Amino acid sequence: MALTGIQIYKLLPKTNCKDCGLPTCLAFAMKLAAKQMELSACPHVNSDAKSQLADAAEPPVRLVTLKADGHEVKSGNETVLFRHEKTFFNKPGLFIRVQDDEAADGIRAKVSAADTYTVRYVGMDLTLDGFAVQSASSDPARFADAVSAVRAISKRPLILIARDPAIMATGLRAIDGESPLIYCADAGNWQAMADLAKQHRTALAVCSDKLDELADLTGKLKTKGVADLVLDPATRRLGTSLIRQTQIRRLALKKDFRPLGYPIIAFPCDASDPTQESVLAAQAIAKYAGFIVLNHFAPEMIYPLLVLRENIFTDPQKPIQVQPGLYEINDPKPGDPVLVTTNFSITYFSVANEVEGAGLPAWLLIVDAEGMSVLTAWAAGKFDAERIAKAVKETGVARKVARKRIVLPGHVAVLSGELEEELPDWEIRVGPREAVDLPVFMKQAL
Amino acid sequence: MPVEIPKDTWSGSVCTVTLGATTAAGGTRSHTVTVGGHKTLPFMHFEQPMAHRPVIALEIRDRRPDDWSPLLLEVWGNAVDDPASWANAGEKAGADLLVLSLSLTGADGHPTTPEAAVAAVKAVLKASGLPLLVFAPGQADLDNQLLVPVAEATKGERLVLGICEDKNYRTIVATAMANGHLISTRTPMDVNLAKQLNILVRDMGIPADRILMDPTTGALGYGIEYGYSVMERLRLAALQGDGNTQSPMIVTPGAEAWKAKEAKVGQDVPAAWGDWRERAITWETLTAVALIESGADIVVLRHPESLRRVRVASDDLMAVPETI
Numbered sequence: 062m063a064l065t066g067i068q069i070y071k072l073l074p075k076t077n078c079k080d081c082g083l084p085t086c087l088a089f090a091m092k093l094a095a096k097q098m099e100l101s102a103c104p105h106v107n108s109d110a111k112s113q114l115a116d117a118a119e120p121p122v123r124l125v126t127l128k129a130d131g132h133e134v135k136s137g138n139e140t141v142l143f144r145h146e147k148t149f150f151n152k153p154g155l156f157i158r159v160q161d162d163e164a165a166d167g168i169r170a171k172v173s174a175a176d177t178y179t180v181r182y183v184g185m186d187l188t189l190d191g192f193a194v195q196s197a198s199s200d201p202a203r204f205a206d207a208v209s210a211v212r213a214i215s216k217r218p219l220i221l222i223a224r225d226p227a228i229m230a231t232g233l234r235a236i237d238g239e240s241p242l243i244y245c246a247d248a249g250n251w252q253a254m255a256d257l258a259k260q261h262r263t264a265l266a267v268c269s270d271k272l273d274e275l276a277d278l279t280g281k282l283k284t285k286g287v288a289d290l291v292l293d294p295a296t297r298r299l300g301t302s303l304i305r306q307t308q309i310r311r312l313a314l315k316k317d318f319r320p321l322g323y324p325i326i327a328f329p330c331d332a333s334d335p336t337q338e339s340v341l342a343a344q345a346i347a348k349y350a351g352f353i354v355l356n357h358f359a360p361e362m363i364y365p366l367l368v369l370r371e372n373i374f375t376d377p378q379k380p381i382q383v384q385p386g387l388y389e390i391n392d393p394k395p396g397d398p399v400l401v402t403t404n405f406s407i408t409y410f411s412v413a414n415e416v417e418g419a420g421l422p423a424w425l426l427i428v429d430a431e432g433m434s435v436l437t438a439w440a441a442g443k444f445d446a447e448r449i450a451k452a453v454k455e456t457g458v459a460r461k462v463a464r465k466r467i468v469l470p471g472h473v474a475v476l477s478g479e480l481e482e483e484l485p486d487w488e489i490r491v492g493p494r495e496a497v498d499l500p501v502f503m504k505q506a507l
Numbered sequence: 508m509p510v511e512i513p514k515d516t517w518s519g520s521v522c523t524v525t526l527g528a529t530t531a532a533g534g535t536r537s538h539t540v541t542v543g544g545h546k547t548l549p550f551m552h553f554e555q556p557m558a559h560r561p562v563i564a565l566e567i568r569d570r571r572p573d574d575w576s577p578l579l580l581e582v583w584g585n586a587v588d589d590p591a592s593w594a595n596a597g598e599k600a601g602a603d604l605l606v607l608s609l610s611l612t613g614a615d616g617h618p619t620t621p622e623a624a625v626a627a628v629k630a631v632l633k634a635s636g637l638p639l640l641v642f643a644p645g646q647a648d649l650d651n652q653l654l655v656p657v658a659e660a661t662k663g664e665r666l667v668l669g670i671c672e673d674k675n676y677r678t679i680v681a682t683a684m685a686n687g688h689l690i691s692t693r694t695p696m697d698v699n700l701a702k703q704l705n706i707l708v709r710d711m712g713i714p715a716d717r718i719l720m721d722p723t724t725g726a727l728g729y730g731i732e733y734g735y736s737v738m739e740r741l742r743l744a745a746l747q748g749d750g751n752t753q754s755p756m757i758v759t760p761g762a763e764a765w766k767a768k769e770a771k772v773g774q775d776v777p778a779a780w781g782d783w784r785e786r787a788i789t790w791e792t793l794t795a796v797a798l799i800e801s802g803a804d805i806v807v808l809r810h811p812e813s814l815r816r817v818r819v820a821s822d823d824l825m826a827v828p829e830t831i
Contacts, residue, residue, distance in 0.1 A: 143743070145736040180779035182728065272510040280508060299820055300827035303550055303800065311513050320508060340820045343793045344800065347735075361781030364769070365727055365789045369797070372732040407729055411768070418775065434730055440695040497768045498574075 064117045066094040072110035073103065080104055121313045123323050125264050125289045125351065127154065127191070127242055130216035134190045136291075136324035136351030142310055148376040153346055154190035155366065156220055156354045158330045160197040161207035168210055175358040176215040180367060183381065183410040187367040191215070193244075193330075193354045194232065196223035201231040208235040220244055220266075220326075220354065226253035233261050242266060242352065244326070245293055251278055255285045264289035266326050270296070272308065276320035290323045291352060297331045299344060306349040324351025332356075339366060346370050381406040382432035387456040388413065393422040395463035398507050400492065400499070401449055402470055403430035403438045411496035419500035424462065428452040435470045446479035453484060466507070468492040514554045519748035521545040521804075522715045523558065524755050526604060526667060526689060527638025533663035533687065537636025540603055542719075542804040543755035548742065549802055552827045560825045561799045563814055564640065564807045565602035566761055567593040569609050569619070569627035576771040578787055579809055590627045591634035598635045600811035601818055605637050609653055611644040619644065624653040625660045632661065640667035640691065647675035658682040667691050667719060673704050680711045691757055693721040696733045698740050702751040709751075719805065720754040726763035726770075727794045734758065735801045742802035756802055760794035761809035792816045799824070 070090035081102040083089045092098040093114075100106060100114055124137040134154035141147045157175045159168045172192060179186050192211050196204040204223060211219065212235070219241040223229040229243055244266040246254035251267070258265040265287050269275040272294070279290050294305040306325055312318040327350035329341035338355065339362045345353045346369055355362075375381055385404045390413060402412050404427045416423050428448050430438035438444035449467075459465060465487040469477055471494035480489050493502045523544040528534025544558030571580075571587045586593040594605055609624050628641055641657055643650035654668050655678065668683050669691035676692065683690045692708060694700040701722050708718060722741055724734025744752040764770050770790040773783035780786055791813040795806045799821060808814050 143736070143739050144732070145740055178779065180777065272512070273508055276508045276510050298826075299823040300550060300552075300825065301831055303824065304553060304827060304831055307551065308512050308553075312510065315513055316511075318510070321510070334819060336816050337819060337823075339789050339793060340796050340816065343797060347797055347800065359781055359785070360779050361783075361786035362789060364780055364786065365793050368728040369731070369793060372728065372730075373735070375732050377732070377736055405730075411729070415768075434725070437695050437697075437730075437733075440700075441697075495766055497766075497771055 064094065064114070066091040069093050069114065072106070072113055074105045074107075076105065078105065119319075119322075121317055121322050122310070123289070124151070125242075125291055125324050127218035127240075127264065129191070129218040129239060129241075132191070132217045134218050134352070139310070139349075140314065142307075142314060144373060145377050148378065149374050151351070152370050152374045153350045154218070154352050155342075155363075155370070156191045156193045156352065157189060157358050158193040158195055158222075158354050158356050159207060159211060160195045161200070161203045162198040165206075165210060168207060169214060171358050172211050172214045176217065178358070178360065178363065180360070180364050182368055182371060183406050185371070187371065189217070189363065189367075191218035191220065193220035193222055196225070196228045196232070199225070199228070201228045204228050205231040205235040208232045212236050218242075220352065224250060226250055226257060229254070229257055233257060233263070240264070242291060242326075244268070246278060246282060248274060248278065251282060252285070255282050255287050258287045259285075264291055266291040266293055268293040268295055270294065272305075272321065276318075279320045279323065291326050292321060292323050293326050293328070297328060299337070299341060302327065302341070303344060303348055306345075310349045325349055326352040326354065328354050330354045330356035338362070342366050343369055347373050383409045383427060385427045385429035385452065387458050387461075388425040388427060390416045390425050391420060391422040393424050395461065397422045397424060397462070398490075398503070399424040399426050399458055399462060399467045401426040401428060401452070401467055403428055403433060403435050403444050405430065405432050405434045405438070408434050408496075412499065415496045415499045416503070419503070421500060421503050423503070424458055426452055426456060426458060426467070435472050439473050439476075444473065446476050446483045449476070449480055450483035453487075464488075466490060468507070470494065512553065515547060515551070516554075517547060517746035517748075519746050519750075519753060521558075521742070521745050521755055522718070522753050524689065524716050524719060526640070526665060528663055528665040528687070532665075534665055535632060535636075536638050536664065539665070540638050545742075545746075547746065549800055550824045550827065552829050553831060556829060557825060559804070561803060561821050562603040562805050563601070563817055563821070564604035564606045564757075564805055565597040565600065565811075565814060566606045566608055566759070566807050566809050567597055567631070569607065569624065570614055572610070575809075576765050576787065578770075578773070578784055579765060582811060591630040594631040594635040594637075598637055600814055602637065602814060604640060604805065605631060605635060606640040606642060606807050607631050608642045609644055611646065611649070618649055619653060621653055621656040625656050628657050628661060628666075632664065638665070640669060642669040642691075645670065650675060651678040654679055655682045658686040658688055661688070662686040665689055669693070670721065671704070671708060673700070673707065676704070676708055677711065680708050680713050683717065684711070684713050689717040689719065691719040691721055692754075693723060696723045696725070696730070696737050698737055698744065698752070701737070701741060702749070705751040705754065715754065718754045719757045721757045721759070724758045724760060724763055724794070724798055726760065726767045727790055727797070728769065729763070729767055731794055731797060735797055738798065738801040738803065755804035757805040757807065758798050758803045759807040760798055761791055761807050761813070764791035764794045765809050788812050788816070792820075796820050
C-alpha cells in the first residue's frame, strides 16, 4: 500500500541537506508520495529505509508480463474491486490450450486458426494472446514435441502446463531462451519448479485449493528468488471461482496482503459442460483473472469474449467516443442523404459499418453528444434539435448536398418537429431505431 | 500462514418482493416466486447466504413479433402465433416467470385494443401457472389504456405491470395499488435517475415490496459496461443503506442481445463472427450472466437454449458451500 508523505518522511534522514534539490526532507517526502520524484535523488537515505520504501512502492497486485517476439501480455497492477471506482487496467490474456496427446495435425490446425484469428470491433482489431501447452501423456518427449509444434506456428506467448518438473524441463528446453509462464508449483514440487523458473527466468504459477497453503507457497518461492508468481486457487466451478477470486483481490487491495498480491490464472478449459466454457471465461474477465486458458477455438465463442473484455476494461471515466463532424461513407454525392447520430463510438461504428457494408453512399453527421448513445444522450439532454442544428451549421454540410435531407435515428423521432423549426429548409426524415435496419430503410424509403 | 479473509458487513439490504398470488392468496398462480432480500453482494455466500436465487423470466408476445430474429421465430415455431401456446412452451423450457410484452399494433396495423390485451393476458394466465409480468408497448397514452383494464381484469394476481418511466408512472402505479399488483420501473442507465423515479413512485404510496426496478442495460458490445456498473453501484448503495436503491433489479438482456446485429443477423456478416446460432446464444447468455453477477434479480431472456445455459450458471453460483 502506498505510504503517505508523513510516513515516508519518518524514513528519511531529516537533515534538510537540500542535496535532493528541495528545501526540506518533508518537501521531498511529499514529492515521493505523489510519485513526482525518485528515492535515488537522496544520497543519504539508509538501506533499511530504502527497502521499506521499495516494498511500499510495490503495487498491491504484482505486474506479471509475458513477452514473446513483440507480443506482450501484462497482468496485475490492478487497484480497484469495481470498475466504476477507477478502471481495470490490464486486460487478462486469453490463451488456447492444446494437450500433447492430441493428434499433431489437430494441434497444428487449431493453433494456426487461433493464431491468425482477428476480428474487428469498433475500429479495433482484436486477437487472442497466446497458447497453453499441457502435458497429458506424461511422456516428456511428446510434451517437448507439442511445445515445438505450437512454437513453429505461433510466435505468441506460451504457458507450459506440467506438474512433473522433469517433463517441464524438457518443454522448456524445446523453446530454450524463452520465458513462458510455467504451471505449476504445488506443495510437493515447488522447489524443483522454482529452480526451473529461475534457470529460465520464467513466471511461475502456484496452485492450491487452500488460501493458507497458497500464501505459504508464494512466501517460500519469493524467498527462493522467484518474483513473478501467478495464483491458481484451483476452483473450476463458477460459484467457487467467483468467491475465491474476489477474496484474493480483496486481500491484496484492502489488506495489502502481499503473499496473495499476484495475478490469477483461470481454467475455463476444464469446464465439465462445454456450453459453460464461455460463461466461466466471461466471469473470469469481469472478476479478476489475469490469464485465462480456453480449450476450444471457435470464433463464435472467442468474438463475444474479446468484446466483453474490451467492454469491461473500458475506462468508465472516458466513454469511448469518436470525433464529432461529417464523415463520408462510400464516397457520397450531393444527392445522397445525411444520416445523423451521436459520437458514442459503438453508435458511430454500428451505423458506419451498416451503411458501408451495404455499399450505400451517405453523409454521416456525428453530433457531439458527450460520447453517449442516442437514447442515453437524448434522456440527458445532450442530443436535441439544437445540437443537431449546430452540427449541421458547423460542418457546412448544407454546401455539400444538393438535396437537403436529414435522417434522424428512430429512437428520437420525437425531435423531428423541433428540428424542422431549427432547420426550416431541410427535409426531416425519421429512420429506423436500430442501425441494422438502416440499409433496408435507405433502399426502400429514401 | 493463516489467511484471514476479509468479510464485508452492510447496514442495508435489498427488499423482498413476491411475484404472483396463489388461489389461497386471491390469485390463480400455481406458485409464487420471491426475489431480493440480499444482505451482501451477489453470491458471496461466505458472508451471508443468498436470500433468494436470481430468477429467469422468458419474454413472450401477444402476437407474432415483426422484428425478431429468424432464430427466435424458428425455435418457438408456431407458438409465436398464440400467446397461450407460447406461455406453455416457455414454462416447459424452464422459465421461472413469464413476461408478456404487448405489441404497439395488432397484426392488422391498428393500435392494440384494451380488449385484445386483456384477452391475451387471460389466455396466458390460463395456460400457465407461472407468475406473470405484463409490459405495455412503451407509449404513454396507449400503455395506460391497455394496463388499466388488464389490471382490473386480473385483480389480486400480483402481476408485475410495466413499464413505469418518469414521464408515465402515475396511472400504472395507481391501478397496481387498486388491484393488488406490482410495478416495474425503468430509467436509462443512471444511478440518480433510478433513485429519483423510486422516490416518485413511493410518494404515491405503493409499498416497497411491490416495486421492481429496471436500471436498463446494453447488450454485450453495445454498452453492457454502463448497465453493469450502474447495477453494481445501485447494489452497493442499497447495501450501504440508501432506501431508494433497495428494490430488486430486473433487466432485459434477451431484448438487448437480440437487437444486436451479432445475434439478430446471420447473413453478410464477417466470417470471424463464426456460427450464427451459437454466437447469438452466447451473446444472450454472456450478457445475462454478467448482469446476474452485477446484481440482477430477474433476467428476461428470449431463447430457450440461453435460458438453459443461464440456469446451469445460476445453479452453480448458488451451489457454493458457505465454508469456502
